[in-house]
Amino acid sequence: MKSATLILKVTNACNLRCKYCYNAATMFNRPVIDPAKVDKMIGILAPFDNLHIIFHGGEPLMGGIDFFEKVMRIEEKYYAIRGTKFTNSVQTNGTLIDGKWISFFKKHDFHVGVSFDGIYNDKYRGSTEKVVEAIKRLKKEKLLGGVIAVASDPEYDVDANYEYLKKLGAPLDFNFVFPEGNARSIDLLTNESYTEQILKLFDKWVHDKDGVPVRSLGILCHQALDRNVNLCSNGSCIGNFFCIDAEGTIYGCGREEMKNYAYGNIDSISSIEDIHKSEGFRKILVGSIRRRDNCSKTCAYYSECRGGCTDDAILNGDIEHPNEEWCKQYRTLYSHVKETLAQIKSENVDLSTLNPCFTRILIKATGLPEENADE
Numbered sequence: 001m002k003s004a005t006l007i008l009k010v011t012n013a014c015n016l017r018c019k020y021c022y023n024a025a026t027m028f029n030r031p032v033i034d035p036a037k038v039d040k041m042i043g044i045l046a047p048f049d050n051l052h053i054i055f056h057g058g059e060p061l062m063g064g065i066d067f068f069e070k071v072m073r074i075e076e077k078y079y080a081i082r083g084t085k086f087t088n089s090v091q092t093n094g095t096l097i098d099g100k101w102i103s104f105f106k107k108h109d110f111h112v113g114v115s116f117d118g119i120y121n122d123k124y125r126g127s128t129e130k131v132v133e134a135i136k137r138l139k140k141e142k143l144l145g146g147v148i149a150v151a152s153d154p155e156y157d158v159d160a161n162y163e164y165l166k167k168l169g170a171p172l173d174f175n176f177v178f179p180e181g182n183a184r185s186i187d188l189l190t191n192e193s194y195t196e197q198i199l200k201l202f203d204k205w206v207h208d209k210d211g212v213p214v215r216s217l218g219i220l221c222h223q224a225l226d227r228n229v230n231l232c233s234n235g236s237c238i239g240n241f242f243c244i245d246a247e248g249t250i251y252g253c254g255r256e257e258m259k260n261y262a263y264g265n266i267d268s269i270s271s272i273e274d275i276h277k278s279e280g281f282r283k284i285l286v287g288s289i290r291r292r293d294n295c296s297k298t299c300a301y302y303s304e305c306r307g308g309c310t311d312d313a314i315l316n317g318d319i320e321h322p323n324e325e326w327c328k329q330y331r332t333l334y335s336h337v338k339e340t341l342a343q344i345k346s347e348n349v350d351l352s353t354l355n356p357c358f359t360r361i362l363i364k365a366t367g368l369p370e371e372n373a374d375e
């Protein structure tokens, strides 16, 4: 077996209360997952050749360094027994990062993703100064995986926030808010406005000579160019994406609605076969196959999108049918990106006039020799 990802929800506890947080459904309750449960879960996934662990939450750093060190020992044990290769990352609000965490992340080669909303951070998240300081420190130590901003404000200005966040010099992403947890009770940005703004950002980003990587734009380019995208919402997360929460519930991804399709608790699951035999897994598999089957018959963008995210479909009320609002967004984005790429090709645009991050994607996707980028 090749690669799998485990989202390890260290704890539901969090020292922030972000206004849109989907995790609010857990009431931010405090226990940290029992390391014995983590050991059992990793043992179940150890037959995969490569296992990527994403420490998540709640705020994962509230689990403490001792907990993280225990998980490192568990990884070492399964590497010795089964040869499983581990990589680790953490998604954090950045507020608790200090010298000790920096040393830990360096020692164990972690990628650190920080959630930070830029010009909207005070309004939706808080602790802005601390987080900016943490981002700068992580960047200096070459530990920073990227900065994720949630686009949630009804008046959200993607362009202004890109300009602000770009100064951090880190890979960025602008995730569209999904209506779970706290996000159910606030006014949100509309799908149309988000789509329109992301398209404008794309047009600007392509030509932004000192631009930084924007993950979702890179993904769109790959989807349009080579379809070689290993994205959970497009490449079927089923069977190689797992989440275990602080109580030991195992499910298909970290988002809350997926718990309605849980595979069971770690106390009663001992193998991948147990997961595959569970009612939750069966329902997700059958529902997703039916949705993809529908999509493949009716949608011109099936090859790029492959039926969208299962949690989005569940949120919309029916796992067998995609959320048409999202589909409109996907289709508009794909067709625009494809048109832009075709235009660049037909006009023989000088690649050196474009954003180097974008050029790298073009080269990777089309196999152009690296030196052409500078011609």
Ligand SMILES: C[S@@+](CC[C@H](N)C(=O)[O-])C[C@H]1O[C@@H](n2cnc3c(N)ncnc32)[C@H](O)[C@@H]1O
Residues within 6 Å of the ligand: 014, 020, 021, 022, 023, 056, 057, 058, 059, 060, 091, 092, 093, 114, 115, 148, 150, 175, 176, 177, 178, 179, 180, 183
């Ligand atoms: C739930 S947090 C857990 C990890 C950590 N506490 C943090 O904030 O990075 C994981 C990510 O989900 C994002 N998030 C929370 N609620 C969301 C929502 N309703 N829609 C989209 N993203 C959301 C957060 O901003 C963060 O980037």
Ligand code: SF4
Residues within 6 Å of the ligand: 014, 015, 016, 017, 018, 021, 022, 023, 024, 057, 058, 059, 093, 115, 125
């Ligand atoms: S998004 Fe992260 S930091 Fe914000 S309340 Fe939720 S768990 Fe805490």
Ligand code: SF4
Residues within 6 Å of the ligand: 295, 296, 299, 300, 301, 302, 305, 306, 307, 308, 309, 322, 323, 326, 327, 328, 330, 331
């Ligand atoms: S855009 Fe919508 S209909 Fe088309 S493949 Fe994606 S989820 Fe299915």
